[in-house]
Amino acid sequence: MGLESKLINDGFFTTTVDAMAAWARESSVWPMPMGISCCAIEMMASGDPKYDISRFGSEVMRFTPRQCDLMIVAGTVTYKMAHVVKKIFDQMPEPKWVIAMGACTSTGGMYRSYNVVQGIDQFLPVDIYAAGCPPRPENLLNALMQIQDKIGKTRVKDFPDPPHTSIDEKQGELSLSKN
Amino acid sequence: MQKLTKDDVHPKIVQALLGTNVHITIDDALENEMILNMGPQHPATHGVLRLLLRLDGETVIACVPELGYLHRGYEKMAENMSYLEFIPHTDRLDYISPPANNVAYALAVEKLAGITAPPRAQYIRMLLAELARMCSHLVAIGALAMDVGALTVFLWGLREREKILDFFDVICGARFTTSYTRIGGVASDVTSDTMKNIISFIDQFEEKFDEMERLLNGNRIFIERLEGVGVINKEDAIDLGFTGPNIRASGVEFDLRRATPYLFYNEMDFNIPVYTEGDCLARYFVRADELRESAKIVRQVIDKIPNGEVMLNSPKKVLPRKTEIYTKMEELIHDFMIVNFGINPPVGEVYHAVENPKGVLGFYIVSKGEGHPWKMKIRSPSFANIQAIPHLVKGQMISDVVAIVGSIDPIMGEADK
Amino acid sequence: MKELLKDKLTGQFTTVQFEFIEQFDELTLKFDKSAIVNVCAFLKDEDGLKFNFCEDVTAIDWATRKNRFTVVYHIFSMENKFRLCLKVDVDESECSVESVSSIWKAANWAEREAYDMYGIIFLNHPDLRRMYMPEEFEYHPLRKEYPLMGIPGAIPLPKK
Numbered sequence: 001m002g003l004e005s006k007l008i009n010d011g012f013f014t015t016t017v018d019a020m021a022a023w024a025r026e027s028s029v030w031p032m033p034m035g036i037s038c039c040a041i042e043m044m045a046s047g048d049p050k051y052d053i054s055r056f057g058s059e060v061m062r063f064t065p066r067q068c069d070l071m072i073v074a075g076t077v078t079y080k081m082a083h084v085v086k087k088i089f090d091q092m093p094e095p096k097w098v099i100a101m102g103a104c105t106s107t108g109g110m111y112r113s114y115n116v117v118q119g120i121d122q123f124l125p126v127d128i129y130a131a132g133c134p135p136r137p138e139n140l141l142n143a144l145m146q147i148q149d150k151i152g153k154t155r156v157k158d159f160p161d162p163p164h165t166s167i168d169e170k171q172g173e174l175s176l177s178k179n
Numbered sequence: 180m181q182k183l184t185k186d187d188v189h190p191k192i193v194q195a196l197l198g199t200n201v202h203i204t205i206d207d208a209l210e211n212e213m214i215l216n217m218g219p220q221h222p223a224t225h226g227v228l229r230l231l232l233r234l235d236g237e238t239v240i241a242c243v244p245e246l247g248y249l250h251r252g253y254e255k256m257a258e259n260m261s262y263l264e265f266i267p268h269t270d271r272l273d274y275i276s277p278p279a280n281n282v283a284y285a286l287a288v289e290k291l292a293g294i295t296a297p298p299r300a301q302y303i304r305m306l307l308a309e310l311a312r313m314c315s316h317l318v319a320i321g322a323l324a325m326d327v328g329a330l331t332v333f334l335w336g337l338r339e340r341e342k343i344l345d346f347f348d349v350i351c352g353a354r355f356t357t358s359y360t361r362i363g364g365v366a367s368d369v370t371s372d373t374m375k376n377i378i379s380f381i382d383q384f385e386e387k388f389d390e391m392e393r394l395l396n397g398n399r400i401f402i403e404r405l406e407g408v409g410v411i412n413k414e415d416a417i418d419l420g421f422t423g424p425n426i427r428a429s430g431v432e433f434d435l436r437r438a439t440p441y442l443f444y445n446e447m448d449f450n451i452p453v454y455t456e457g458d459c460l461a462r463y464f465v466r467a468d469e470l471r472e473s474a475k476i477v478r479q480v481i482d483k484i485p486n487g488e489v490m491l492n493s494p495k496k497v498l499p500r501k502t503e504i505y506t507k508m509e510e511l512i513h514d515f516m517i518v519n520f521g522i523n524p525p526v527g528e529v530y531h532a533v534e535n536p537k538g539v540l541g542f543y544i545v546s547k548g549e550g551h552p553w554k555m556k557i558r559s560p561s562f563a564n565i566q567a568i569p570h571l572v573k574g575q576m577i578s579d580v581v582a583i584v585g586s587i588d589p590i591m592g593e594a595d596k
Numbered sequence: 597m598k599e600l601l602k603d604k605l606t607g608q609f610t611t612v613q614f615e616f617i618e619q620f621d622e623l624t625l626k627f628d629k630s631a632i633v634n635v636c637a638f639l640k641d642e643d644g645l646k647f648n649f650c651e652d653v654t655a656i657d658w659a660t661r662k663n664r665f666t667v668v669y670h671i672f673s674m675e676n677k678f679r680l681c682l683k684v685d686v687d688e689s690e691c692s693v694e695s696v697s698s699i700w701k702a703a704n705w706a707e708r709e710a711y712d713m714y715g716i717i718f719l720n721h722p723d724l725r726r727m728y729m730p731e732e733f734e735y736h737p738l739r740k741e742y743p744l745m746g747i748p749g750a751i752p753l754p755k756k
Binding site (some may be wrong): 034035036040042044045048049063075076078080081084088111112115134136 | 252354591
């Protein structure tokens with residue numbers, strides 16, 4: 001299966017750095033579970049023994065945004081929560097992707113009301129919209145596979161390093177004076 | 180080298196922390212208590228609960244919960260939609276146990292409209308509500324165990340929950356958000372095959388749950404993290420509006436299934452588990468015992484369920500069956516009227532509360548005789564339970580906050596509405 | 597229970613006008629808002645009544661009526677397993693009522709919620725702030741004049 005079957009003949013194979021990097025990226029998408037409401041329960045269910053998200057290399061749910069490259073926004077985003085979601089998204093390192101899980105996050109869904117953001121794409125760049133209220137775990141896995149397809153088509157030069165800023169420059173005067 | 184004292188060093192550190200353009204003066208910030216923000220995105224706050232904690236070292240001195248991160252405006256939406264349209268919204272209140280909320284809402288509207296569902300429908304409602312209670316408690320116990328470091332129980336709990344969700348899938352057509360009840364009955368009948376499967380599930384469940392319990396009850400870390408943590412006495416528990424398993428862990432035998440019986444709960448033989456310690460461990464034990472009692476009720480329901488209709492025959496109030504709508508004129512007109520103008524219950528106000536897995540869930544509906552409610556208020560158990568968190572966490576360690584929040588099992592969907 | 601309640605209340609409060617309404621097997625008690633704290637304290641502590649559990653406090657907006665709001669209290673007696681609904685009318689011009697959170701702690705948050713949603717001021721409340729909406733929000737969403745979809749721009753969104 002996979003790599004082993006290619007290696008069995010000659011013991012080596014040729015590929016491009018692009019393909020290698022994309023393959024590595026797509027097979028270990030670490031999600032940031034932005035569990036807000038009902039969809040979060042289905043997201044939990046997709047990690048349980050029956051659906052087993054680890055088959056896709058994504059069981060590593062990290063609750064700190066610094067270790068993640070996929071944000072699954074699972075649940076109704078209210079105006080008050082939108083600022084929190086945005087703040088967490090900004091803390092994720094590049095490259096990063098977003099799944100809008102469920103109808104509420106995609107369009108506001110059944111919540112046509114004064115406090116629900118009618119679609120998180122008003123403030124986040126969404127890659128995949130998963131349909132359902134909430135989507136079944138299978139559908140979340142499908143969304144994940146689509147993200148993997150999308151990542152598989154990327155190339156290394158798509159993600160240049162951000163311009164380098166040192167911590168000293170950013171915080172300048174905040175650093176401890178030595179005297 | 181000159182020896183520096185605290186008074187020389189601290190101002191410099193504080194100055195560096197604050198920067199130059201901040202107008203805060205602190206006498207000595209490094210000797211002071213600190214404010215810690217926990218949530219709204221935190222794995223142990225069960226959703227989007229935000230706790231502001233004032234700490235002295237690791238000890239919590241004060242706590243202020245902040246809600247509203249999931250305020251979806253249910254009560255406003257209810258005023259703008261018909262009674263039937265609101266049923267799917269009740270799923271998403273306490274989203275761990277949707278059928279129980281469906282039942283609570285349907286009972287409130289039926290009380291207002293002055294109708295009663297047929298006996299078979301009421302038994303099915305009881306069956307679904309108890310299965311939902313099992314779902315909820317499995318997740319609650321699993322999440323509590325996960326919060327204090329025992330992941331296996333959570334996965335085993337979800338495994339059993341999946342089996343129950345499969346039954347919901349067969350009965351309701353949806354595994355999670357069921358929207359199963361209708362005003363005057365339930366959407367569809369439960370076949371005898373499904374009931375047989377449920378019985379065989381219950382048979383193996385008791386064994387599986389024994390296994391889970393052994394994993395926890397023999398786990399010294401689990402016990403010591405919970406025992407004597409977050410104690411609340413009987414009077415405070417009542418005063419703060421605790422309900423459900425939480426109040427029964429404080430020694431109050433209060434269960435609306437017994438206090439004000441609804442459906443056919445007065446014909447069921449079950450115990451109300453009560454513990455007097457009032458700590459996190461007692462709240463876990465109550466849930467574990469209730470799981471067994473619910474399994475007992477499910478058995479009795481399937482044993483006693485009568486045959487008959489699952490929807491009431493009351494054309495002005497209850498939706499007719501789809502097969503009849505397509506073939507009969509009169510049913511078509513009734514369907515049109517109910518869908519477009521609503522069921523128009525009489526003018527009045529009704530409050531109906533039931534015992535949900537989390538506690539007392541009440542619906543207060545004010546009707547002006549129109550198709551949509553004039554006002555609807557949802558009395559949600561989690562809202563009142565969260566109110567007690569500042570009382571519970573005072574004087575505890577920061578790591579205990581996680582255990583306490585896990586043990587009272589709040590669901591923000593219904594707390595924020 | 598209903599008779600006992602009537603006797604006790606009319607015996608204790610001679611100056612307050614009580615209106616008893618029975619509907620759908622529920623007893624509702626309507627009276628003037630000035631007596632709310634005294635009546636609630638009496639209902640909680642009196643032997644034989646012991647309404648020790650406050651389930652809910654909410655309000656109704658009647659939109660066009662003279663006394664625009666009605667504040668509704670649902671209280672339950674665990675001893676007697678009996679539920680009672682209390683109602684007091686509040687006018688829009690004054691829009692305030694005494695808080696009962698000193699009697700039942702559970703009323704604390706429920707009153708904050710009613711304040712957030714309807715703008716009714718609960719006097720002597722220990723911590724009256726908004727429950728759900730952000731602090732800088734200007735409106736009270738459950739009032740009938742507030743539109744379902746809200747007022748655009750009332751709550752800001754983060755920039756893209």
